[in-house]
Amino acid sequence: MTKYLKYLVLVSVFVLSFGSKRISRKKQVPAYYELELKGLNYRIRNDLSDFEHSKYIAKQVERFITRWELKGVALAVIKDEQLVYAQGFGTADRIGNEVEPGKLFRVASVSKLITAIAIMHLVEDGRLNLDDQVFGPGAILDNEYFREVRDKKLYQITVRNLLAHSGGWSQRYGDPAFHSLSIANKVGDPPPATMTTYSKYVASRRLSFPPGSQTSYSNMGYMFLGEVVSAITGKSYEDYVREDILIPNGILDMHIGHSNLMYKLPNEVDYFEQRGSQQIFDFNGKGLMVAKSDGGNPIELLGAAGGWICSVVELSRLLVLIDGYPQVHDILSDNSILEMTDNTYAKGPLGWRATTDHGTWARTGSMAGSVAMLKRQPDGLSWVFLSNTSSWKGSKFPYEINRFMQRLTRRVEEWPQQDLFNYYPIDTLPLAINH
Numbered sequence: 001m002t003k004y005l006k007y008l009v010l011v012s013v014f015v016l017s018f019g020s021k022r023i024s025r026k027k028q029v030p031a032y033y034e035l036e037l038k039g040l041n042y043r044i045r046n047d048l049s050d051f052e053h054s055k056y057i058a059k060q061v062e063r064f065i066t067r068w069e070l071k072g073v074a075l076a077v078i079k080d081e082q083l084v085y086a087q088g089f090g091t092a093d094r095i096g097n098e099v100e101p102g103k104l105f106r107v108a109s110v111s112k113l114i115t116a117i118a119i120m121h122l123v124e125d126g127r128l129n130l131d132d133q134v135f136g137p138g139a140i141l142d143n144e145y146f147r148e149v150r151d152k153k154l155y156q157i158t159v160r161n162l163l164a165h166s167g168g169w170s171q172r173y174g175d176p177a178f179h180s181l182s183i184a185n186k187v188g189d190p191p192p193a194t195m196t197t198y199s200k201y202v203a204s205r206r207l208s209f210p211p212g213s214q215t216s217y218s219n220m221g222y223m224f225l226g227e228v229v230s231a232i233t234g235k236s237y238e239d240y241v242r243e244d245i246l247i248p249n250g251i252l253d254m255h256i257g258h259s260n261l262m263y264k265l266p267n268e269v270d271y272f273e274q275r276g277s278q279q280i281f282d283f284n285g286k287g288l289m290v291a292k293s294d295g296g297n298p299i300e301l302l303g304a305a306g307g308w309i310c311s312v313v314e315l316s317r318l319l320v321l322i323d324g325y326p327q328v329h330d331i332l333s334d335n336s337i338l339e340m341t342d343n344t345y346a347k348g349p350l351g352w353r354a355t356t357d358h359g360t361w362a363r364t365g366s367m368a369g370s371v372a373m374l375k376r377q378p379d380g381l382s383w384v385f386l387s388n389t390s391s392w393k394g395s396k397f398p399y400e401i402n403r404f405m406q407r408l409t410r411r412v413e414e415w416p417q418q419d420l421f422n423y424y425p426i427d428t429l430p431l432a433i434n435h
Contacts, residue, residue, distance in 0.1 A: 039252030041102030076312035082419035108365030116351020168207030177219035191285025226304030271369025293369025
């Protein structure tokens with residue numbers, strides 16, 4: 001059975017189980033099921049978020065787009081766990097198509113939040129412990145590359161250390177995740193680099209600090225968390241996340257993306273870099289000079305650290321399933337959510353970029369050609385911002401996004417009284433719906 005056939009079977013099971021609770025007639029309208037199989041991204045349109053403040057929001061977003069030279073932006077606002085606003089602005093691609101809420105964007109390090117959810121799901125299932133050792137004999141990743149290592153402290157690294165960026169690696173000489181050609185060269189592997197390449201690399205290097213003693217942002221640590229998920233489940237990292245977490249919860253159109261735009265999905269945006277961006281050698285090692293956003297960065301390899309593509313709509317749906325608010329039942333326990341948002345130094349947060357004691361949780365992501373941010377606020381309002389254009393401010397750009405969204409959401413006091421998560425075009429609905 002192919003991967004896509006497996007996904008179709010899973011989606012069909014979701015449709016039958018979810019739909020049967022809401023529809024009382026035995027004979028269903030085919031268009032309704034077609035939309036269910038495609039998912040939220042194919043039901044939500046820009047015009048569904050028109051309301052009295054739409055012109056104001058559009059004017060502010062257009063100013064923001066112009067100031068920061070962005071091509072396209074998608075926004076979603078969640079109030080009391082209902083999707084009250086989802087809107088696209090600007091252009092999605094080089095043809096000039098407009099951004100719609102269901103368009104897929106690379107979300108860079110927002111992927112780490114997805115990975116943390118997967119890890120906590122395995123912990124709750126009793127298949128994993130945050131204190132489990134990751135590398136070496138008897139550990140989760142017990143393979144030939146970790147039988148003999150240069151720095152024995154590698155054996156002390158736990159799952160929690162990887163989640164909390166306290167594994168022991170630093171970026172003193174650059175981020176290894178974005179220098180895959182150099183990493184392959186160091187260990188004598190032909191490009192493109194693989195996770196085997198990175199296994200050889202970490203086994204042959206010393207750690208910068210003892211695991212758990214301090215923090216240093218590590219994409220590579222999250223790349224290995226993808227290997228942890230695969231080792232525990234016997235599935236690929238992407239298959240486990242989609243089949244066991246996303247699809248059963250009605251999130252059907254999130255995927256690990258592709259490095260080259262020629263392989264992008266039909267509803268995925270194009271990516272644009274800031275003026276003056278330099279080309280680099282392609283990650284495949286063919287010696288071609290390419291844009292970082294189109295063959296320069298190894299998106300598939302980044303995977304659990306930065307490889308996911310999502311829409312604002314489905315990312316919002318995932319957010320309400322882990323936000324700790326009572327209106328919608330979370331997919332993780334209160335204890336797991338507390339564990340993920342604990343901001344004790346070198347212990348957490350896990351997956352989130354930053355959390356505060358009063359209930360503000362944020363996750364950011366940025367790479368060449370994309371920027372993403374989502375935020376859960378203590379007042380019941382949450383939001384998601386995605387763009388297909390990177391800024392010269394790099395990883396600092398989310399601070400500008402946060403300031404902009406704070407001003408915007410404070411100005412709009414009344415959001416539409418609707419929940420787009422449950423929207424269907426009226427002509428596709430069955431004749432009888434149980435409300």
